[in-house]
Amino acid sequence: MEFVKQYWAPLVCGLAIVAVLPLIVGYVVLVERKIMADMQARLGPMRVGPHGLLQPIADAVKLLIKEDIIPDDADKLVFWLAPVLSVGAALLAIAGLAIGPAFQIAKDVNIGILFVVGVSAMGIFGIVLGGWASNSHYSLIGALRSSAQLVSYETAAGMALVCGLLFAGTLNITSIVEAQRNQGIWFGLLAPVAFFTYLVASIAETNRAPFDLPEAESELVAGYMTEFSGFRWSLYFLAEYTNMIVVASVATTLFLGGWLRPFSETRWLDFIDFLPPLLMAAIGVYCLRRTPKQPVRVQQLFMLVVAGLCFALAVVLGAPVLVPMAKPSLAAAVKPFYLGIHGGFWFILKVSAYIYFFMWVRFTLPRYRFDQLMRLGWHFLIPLSIINVVLIGIAMIVGMYYHLNGWRLLLATIPASVIALIIALFILALEQKGQPQKAPGTAPDSYA
Amino acid sequence: MLDQAIFYFFAGVAVLSAILTVTRRNVVHSAIFLITALLATAGIFLELRAEFLFIVQIILYVGGIMVLFVFVIMLVNLDVAVRQLQFARQKWVGLLISLALAAQVGLMLWSSRKMPGQGMRVLNAVPADKLPPNSEEVAKSLFSSYLLPFEIASVLLLVAMIGAVVMAKKRT
Numbered sequence: 001m002e003f004v005k006q007y008w009a010p011l012v013c014g015l016a017i018v019a020v021l022p023l024i025v026g027y028v029v030l031v032e033r034k035i036m037a038d039m040q041a042r043l044g045p046m047r048v049g050p051h052g053l054l055q056p057i058a059d060a061v062k063l064l065i066k067e068d069i070i071p072d073d074a075d076k077l078v079f080w081l082a083p084v085l086s087v088g089a090a091l092l093a094i095a096g097l098a099i100g101p102a103f104q105i106a107k108d109v110n111i112g113i114l115f116v117v118g119v120s121a122m123g124i125f126g127i128v129l130g131g132w133a134s135n136s137h138y139s140l141i142g143a144l145r146s147s148a149q150l151v152s153y154e155t156a157a158g159m160a161l162v163c164g165l166l167f168a169g170t171l172n173i174t175s176i177v178e179a180q181r182n183q184g185i186w187f188g189l190l191a192p193v194a195f196f197t198y199l200v201a202s203i204a205e206t207n208r209a210p211f212d213l214p215e216a217e218s219e220l221v222a223g224y225m226t227e228f229s230g231f232r233w234s235l236y237f238l239a240e241y242t243n244m245i246v247v248a249s250v251a252t253t254l255f256l257g258g259w260l261r262p263f264s265e266t267r268w269l270d271f272i273d274f275l276p277p278l279l280m281a282a283i284g285v286y287c288l289r290r291t292p293k294q295p296v297r298v299q300q301l302f303m304l305v306v307a308g309l310c311f312a313l314a315v316v317l318g319a320p321v322l323v324p325m326a327k328p329s330l331a332a333a334v335k336p337f338y339l340g341i342h343g344g345f346w347f348i349l350k351v352s353a354y355i356y357f358f359m360w361v362r363f364t365l366p367r368y369r370f371d372q373l374m375r376l377g378w379h380f381l382i383p384l385s386i387i388n389v390v391l392i393g394i395a396m397i398v399g400m401y402y403h404l405n406g407w408r409l410l411l412a413t414i415p416a417s418v419i420a421l422i423i424a425l426f427i428l429a430l431e432q433k434g435q436p437q438k439a440p441g442t443a444p445d446s447y448a
Numbered sequence: 449m450l451d452q453a454i455f456y457f458f459a460g461v462a463v464l465s466a467i468l469t470v471t472r473r474n475v476v477h478s479a480i481f482l483i484t485a486l487l488a489t490a491g492i493f494l495e496l497r498a499e500f501l502f503i504v505q506i507i508l509y510v511g512g513i514m515v516l517f518v519f520v521i522m523l524v525n526l527d528v529a530v531r532q533l534q535f536a537r538q539k540w541v542g543l544l545i546s547l548a549l550a551a552q553v554g555l556m557l558w559s560s561r562k563m564p565g566q567g568m569r570v571l572n573a574v575p576a577d578k579l580p581p582n583s584e585e586v587a588k589s590l591f592s593s594y595l596l597p598f599e600i601a602s603v604l605l606l607v608a609m610i611g612a613v614v615m616a617k618k619r620t
Contacts, residue, residue, distance in 0.1 A: 075474075075476070078476065078477075078480070081480075109499070110499050110500075110581050110582055110583060111499045111500060111502075111503045111582070111583055114503045114507065114583075115503055117507070118503050118506045118507040118511055119506065121507065121511040122506070122510055122511055124511070124515055125483065125514075125515070125518070128515070128518050128519070128522065129476070129480070129518070132476060132518075132522055140522060143522065144519065144522055144523070147515055147518070147519050148519070150515070151512075151515055151516070151519075154511075171583055
């Protein structure tokens with residue numbers, strides 16, 4: 001009984017995440033398709049539900065009832081295990097994250113961010129074993145590329161994280177955000193080079209374009225997923241998008257101030273608190289205005305429901321801000337609700353912005369070649385991140401010596417970042433100078 | 449009670465998968481069982497409230513070394529390797545060494561049972577929520593009392609790394 005009492009909250013949270021996350025991922029996919037459509041001047045999914053809002057559910061049903069094919073020569077057990085490993089690692093990593101000060105499954109884990117990074121890195125086994133088990137050359141090459149890519153970019157990402165952790169002085173996720181509140185500045189601004197390194201490395205780690213070599217259609221059919229179909233395939237997809245959410249959350253926590261509002265300690269900017277409810281209300285009004293334009297009655301009803309949800313959210317977000325203004329005596333009682341609700345809003349907003357950037361990059365840049373990818377990782381990002389760690393450390397000592405704090409710490413860290421960037425570019429130039437020029441027309445080594 | 453159950457679960461998984469690692473014919477299966485054994489060991493670390501060791505075990509052994517192992521296994525032509533007769537010429541040496549190791553462990557267990565708390569340093573029992581933060585303690589002891597061994601180990605690893613690069617370059 002005591003066991004149940006102690007652990008029921010995390011268990012319920014965990015179950016909720018396992019149940020809700022596929023839905024969230026489905027909608028992330030829908031948003032991605034809509035953004036892609038917008039950037040390519042088309043409409044995207046429009047048929048299922050108003051503006052295609054029910055498309056993820058239709059897709060999920062389709063994937064569930066598709067035939068599940070296992071190749072004859074496949075290693076059945078490993079084939080079965082691989083997608084589960086991928087999804088398991090991705091979901092487990094979520095347990096360490098904190099969405100706002102109140103919502104965290106594993107509370108006050110001393111190794112917080114290391115846990116998230118380490119566990120999510122285990123998902124690579126799902127990809128490698130899946131590629132090997134399907135007994136196909138395309139799958140195997142995709143898997144090999146994937147593991148090579150992940151191992152190389154993990155170093156750069158880790159070094160970038162070390163930079164942020166230098167400022168925080170702790171691995172605990174809650175304390176990292178608290179440290180940013182005490183400093184009054186996000187660590188992403190203090191260490192822009194580290195943030196940039198993490199951004200690039202996280203795109204590579206999640207196998208997203210322009211680094212999606214493991215599943216490059218024009219070369220490898222679908223990479224490690226070639227032989228997977230139906231629900232197994234969708235498990236890989238779930239893992240990929242969950243990993244996106246995980247890296248976005250890690251970046252948000254460490255570099256973008258977690259659940260803190262922008263300028264959370266500046267009192268005269270408190271009006272920012274009114275923006276979330278106003279935003280929600282605006283979306284609700286927009287939905288109401290679009291309602292008469294829907295062609296079918298069911299869709300009109302659905303649009304109304306969406307508008308109602310937006311207004312409900314606006315009320316939920318607005319109440320903790322408005323109640324203390326109307327009745328100052330309730331301010332202390334409302335404070336935890338304010339922190340939880342608004343913290344969650346800002347956190348999700350930042351994560352969404354990060355993921356939007358991923359999509360933006362995907363639809364803008366062409367795919368890298370594999371040797372280019374490796375060169376970028378080993379010859380530029382890794383030296384850059386290592387030099388950056390050293391220089392940021394020196395900058396922190398300088399800052400301590402002159403008692404620089406908050407925004408004034410920028411005086412020390414910005415020169416450090418610029419010097420790191422210059423040295424890394426210099427190393428890259430030296431590297432390219434030392435290499436013999438390839439004769440034009442020779443094929444690049446795609447396994448390099 | 450729960451602690452013991454968790455310990456025996458992880459210990460059992462570790463031992464079982466370690467045995468399977470050695471006995472499986474297929475190298476990839478062996479690698480999977482080795483990963484399981486390492487994860488179970490990490491679980492025991494966590495159960496002992498050594499979170500830092502737990503995550504380092506996962507990041508280094510599972511996420512780093514085992515990925516490289518699997519990577520190399522993939523590059524080897526597996527079908528041939530499975531069909532080939534597996535042989536080991538160091539059978540007798542191996543037996544001898546494992547016997548010596550077993551004797552060592554047995555001796556240690558025996559002596560600790562005979563005189564509890566003597567000759568061995570017994571740490572004071574601290575309730576789980578009063579333990580000092582694990583990673584910070586590790587960092588403090590690494591950078592204060594064990595600074596020299598730590599630096600020597602780092603230099604050694606650096607030398608090994610540079611050596612590997614040099615040896616890899618020579619062939620081309």
